Amino acid sequence: MSENGSARPVQAKQPPSETRLTWYLRGVRRCFSVPGLVLVSAFIGFAGLAREAGLTLEQSVFMTGIVWALPAQVVLVGAVLAGNSLPAAAFAVALSSVRLAPMVVALMPEMRAEKTRPWVLYLLSHFVAVTSWVLAMESFRHVPRDMRTAYYAGLGSTLVLGNMCVVALVFLLASRLPPPLAAALFFLTPIYFLTSLWGSARERAGHVAMVLGLLSGPVFHLLVPGFDLLAAGVVAGGLSYGWHRLRKRRDPGGTMRNDRERAE
Helix, strand or coil, X not given: CCCCCCCCCCXXXXXXXXXXXXXXXXXXXXXXXXXXHHHHHHHHHHHHHHHHCCCCHHHHHHHHHHCCCHHHHHHXXXXXXXXXXXXXHHHHHHHHHHXXXXXXXXXXXXXXXXXXXXXXXXXXXXHCCHHHHHHHHHHHHHCCHHHHHHHHHHHHHHHHXXXXXXXXXXXXXXXXXXXXXXXXXXXXXXXXHHHHHHHHCCCHXXXXXXXXXXXXXXXXXXXXXXXXXXXXXXXXXXHHHHHHHHHHHHCHXXXXXXXXXXXX
């Protein structure tokens, strides 16, 4: 009671602050989603590819944890199969991983809080890949800024460790699978890449580039074997970029509006 006899308002009890462990576990839970399952299917295909390439179980699991980005791992396995030197293989992997730099640049400011130490961001940047980046950028608006590092640590570490286990399990079981099923594992990786790129394309030019690449790839394989992927990428990418610029010049408002609608 107050001095004038009126009852004092009862203050609402504040909920206990959520700990970093709570947000870490929420990041772990976020991995169990459609993108996460699709990524697992891709690493199933990679395990079959690594086994057929002659890699050992230890090498395949170690590569998954250290390289992590699946395209870079496929490039490294291809370099091993082609008999390339170590510097050449390292250069090829570095080129394939350059595409992740813009993702890191875009993601790190979203995780940085006032008291975030730089070494934490350097460590978490290792987990950046297409799937983890997409899941994090979708979820961060619901995560307090000072808890985003813990959330992404749970998300990234679970994706890496989970797929390391998947690679080890499939590697051990691949020899016991029927030959048609073992051969089908190879197709999971390119299907993952194709569907992920198609679904994440924000402009129609990306779809045009993929279609042109699929059509021109076999042609360049016959004309310039050994440089077919490079030639198909340069030609298809250049033509789609030119098509996009021409379309934008003819109808700048309509092009921007359509691309915005596709992004939404």
